Amino acid sequence: MNQNRMSQNTIPDGSAQPSDAVHSGPPVTVNRYGPLQRLNHWITATSLILLALSGLALFTPALFFLTGLFGGGQNTRLLHPWIGVVLFVSFFIFFFQLWRANLPERTDVVWVKRIGDVVAGHEERLPELGKYNAGQKFIFWGMTGLILVLIASGILIWDQYFGEATPIDVRRVAVLVHSIAAVLIICIFILHVYAAFWTRGTLSAMTRGTVTGGWAWRHHRKWLRQLVGRRRIDPAK
Amino acid sequence: MSGTMAEQPRTAVSNPPVRALAANFGPQDLLRRSATSSLPAPQRQLTAVAKLIDVSKCIGCKACQSACVEWNDTNPAIGVNTGVYENPHDLTEDMFTLMRFSEWVNPETNNLEWLIRKDGCMHCADPGCLKACPAPGAIVQYTNGIVDFIHDNCIGCGYCVKGCPFNIPRISRADHRAYKCTLCSDRVAVGQGPACAKACPTQAIVFGTKEDMTRHAQERITDLKSRGFANAGLYDPPGVGGTHVMYVLHHADQPGIYSGLPENPRISPLVETWKGMTKYVGLAVMGFAAVGSLMHGIFGRANRVSREDEENAEKLVEGRPVPPPDSEERPG
Ligand code: HEM
Ligand code: SF4
Numbered sequence A: 001m002n003q004n005r006m007s008q009n010t011i012p013d014g015s016a017q018p019s020d021a022v023h024s025g026p027p028v029t030v031n032r033y034g035p036l037q038r039l040n041h042w043i044t045a046t047s048l049i050l051l052a053l054s055g056l057a058l059f060t061p062a063l064f065f066l067t068g069l070f071g072g073g074q075n076t077r078l079l080h081p082w083i084g085v086v087l088f089v090s091f092f093i094f095f096f097q098l099w100r101a102n103l104p105e106r107t108d109v110v111w112v113k114r115i116g117d118v119v120a121g122h123e124e125r126l127p128e129l130g131k132y133n134a135g136q137k138f139i140f141w142g143m144t145g146l147i148l149v150l151i152a153s154g155i156l157i158w159d160q161y162f163g164e165a166t167p168i169d170v171r172r173v174a175v176l177v178h179s180i181a182a183v184l185i186i187c188i189f190i191l192h193v194y195a196a197f198w199t200r201g202t203l204s205a206m207t208r209g210t211v212t213g214g215w216a217w218r219h220h221r222k223w224l225r226q227l228v229g230r231r232r233i234d235p236a237k
Numbered sequence B: 001m002s003g004t005m006a007e008q009p010r011t012a013v014s015n016p017p018v019r020a021l022a023a024n025f026g027p028q029d030l031l032r033r034s035a036t037s038s039l040p041a042p043q044r045q046l047t048a049v050a051k052l053i054d055v056s057k058c059i060g061c062k063a064c065q066s067a068c069v070e071w072n073d074t075n076p077a078i079g080v081n082t083g084v085y086e087n088p089h090d091l092t093e094d095m096f097t098l099m100r101f102s103e104w105v106n107p108e109t110n111n112l113e114w115l116i117r118k119d120g121c122m123h124c125a126d127p128g129c130l131k132a133c134p135a136p137g138a139i140v141q142y143t144n145g146i147v148d149f150i151h152d153n154c155i156g157c158g159y160c161v162k163g164c165p166f167n168i169p170r171i172s173r174a175d176h177r178a179y180k181c182t183l184c185s186d187r188v189a190v191g192q193g194p195a196c197a198k199a200c201p202t203q204a205i206v207f208g209t210k211e212d213m214t215r216h217a218q219e220r221i222t223d224l225k226s227r228g229f230a231n232a233g234l235y236d237p238p239g240v241g242g243t244h245v246m247y248v249l250h251h252a253d254q255p256g257i258y259s260g261l262p263e264n265p266r267i268s269p270l271v272e273t274w275k276g277m278t279k280y281v282g283l284a285v286m287g288f289a290a291v292g293s294l295m296h297g298i299f300g301r302a303n304r305v306s307r308e309d310e311e312n313a314e315k316l317v318e319g320r321p322v323p324p325p326d327s328e329e330r331p332g
């Protein structure tokens, strides 16, 4: 399908979004996230970190001291679910902006098969990629699924408001599911942060909203070609 | 620590001493403490105590409930009569014990039997509430078998509710702490039996050492059997390691007819998995992810954008020739 479209129209489908744009250089810079998106992402990130810390405090006695960060055990118990609600809302705003660009495509299969080259940094051996690679998509959908599981199970075990809403057996399942889902989302979070750090030049997408042209060329060339092909090139600032 | 230490009570009927006595057990006698792995071994073993509730002797007067409210000063709100005997309608943070009434037609005799069971904490030898509790020291178990909630340490999470096989703890909506029967630990510590046992007019509730109570139960069971209750027996469920509140039941083969007393209570496997496997595996997996990333970050080679990448981007933007788009299916 992609192939067909490309033959009619040389602009590749790199999942570029309306606000993405290239600024001609040197150095070339590319807008990847707008200011509101970045603000929202930081709200999501902060709430996820606070949820992990407050949740882990209850997860194991060895980390109970983390309740000190939230003003004691009672406050930790009180705050955690509310931070969860903030996470849910902010993540799903983000979700509706990005889900299309994260739909799976054929290149994702190739990317996964060549995961060895990905980890070794041999990007020249990989197909050209759109705005997100399969790893980023995995993180996106993993977070989506787990946040849904966490909010659903979290509400069932939210004793203050829903303590009597379901039978105890349901709450036992919910607390087990919640703690397993929490472990998984923390692992995905670690992977996400590490990937952003390991792929040098990525963090500026979330601080300044832009990446360099070289970064886009190296990692998301199809996306860059689409932006250039659309002629959304603004003069350098 | 004023003066002589109180004796351990062996009965609930004795009258209180006239002079002040020092508590006969305390924090030094903990067998278990919630969310605490390094609890020092207790220096002595207290005699195990037990409350025995003989269902066949209960007349449903609720003196025990009143005594409980009085001693613990809980002042439950006045409720609404919905045409049942239970009052209040369930255990609450202000009602640690509740008489539950059921009408049961014995299929063998076709007689209507009015079964009255005093519900409340069973003081399990293997307490699910304590296992589930995430707050250090919010639930403790003394070597005499009493399971007590230390409200100052409670965070109000409700995990104990999920851990308990008997649906006992209740979380106060006022102070967000968990409440249940204490087996009158504060009375026992000064040589007195529980308030309910003291108040019971028929001695359906008796209190003493677990050994004495088990022996007394056997006498009661023999008596009940001689009067036609062939299945009379003691309820001291082994699934939770036995309990320090026991029942004499006239139909011990069917505990469920006593307002849903569990047949074979045990800590739910869901709770065991949650507090066991999930924690070990979870911490290992999260630790591995964190340490693995850190190691790769320190020893691995970062993925850097090269000068050539930047130049290619410039050429692309300026419309100069760059390496062409490749086909999506490159031979592997
Ligand atoms: C999305 C909305 C969420 C809601 C409504 C929620 C709610 C809850 C509630 C009610 C509890 C019980 C303790 C308490 O009452 O505070 C809890 C425990 C916990 N939560 Fe969440 N939570 C959410 C998201 C998360 C997330 C994203 C994480 C991980 C980063 C997380 C990790 C944990 C952990 C580890 C526990 C302790 C589980 C245990 O004791 O085994 N939660 N959560
Ligand atoms: S509500 Fe209190 S006693 Fe119950 S598990 Fe939570 S901290 Fe422990």
Ligand code: SF4
Residues within 6 Å of the ligand: B120, B121, B122, B123, B124, B126, B127, B128, B129, B130, B147, B163, B164, B165, B166, B167, B168, B169, B180
């Ligand atoms: S009956 Fe429930 S609350 Fe009482 S000791 Fe057993 S598990 Fe804990």
Ligand code: SF4
Residues within 6 Å of the ligand: B057, B058, B059, B060, B061, B062, B063, B064, B065, B099, B118, B196, B199, B200, B201, B202, B203, B204, B205
């Ligand atoms: S005081 Fe004794 S007889 Fe009266 S309801 Fe309680 S257990 Fe039954």
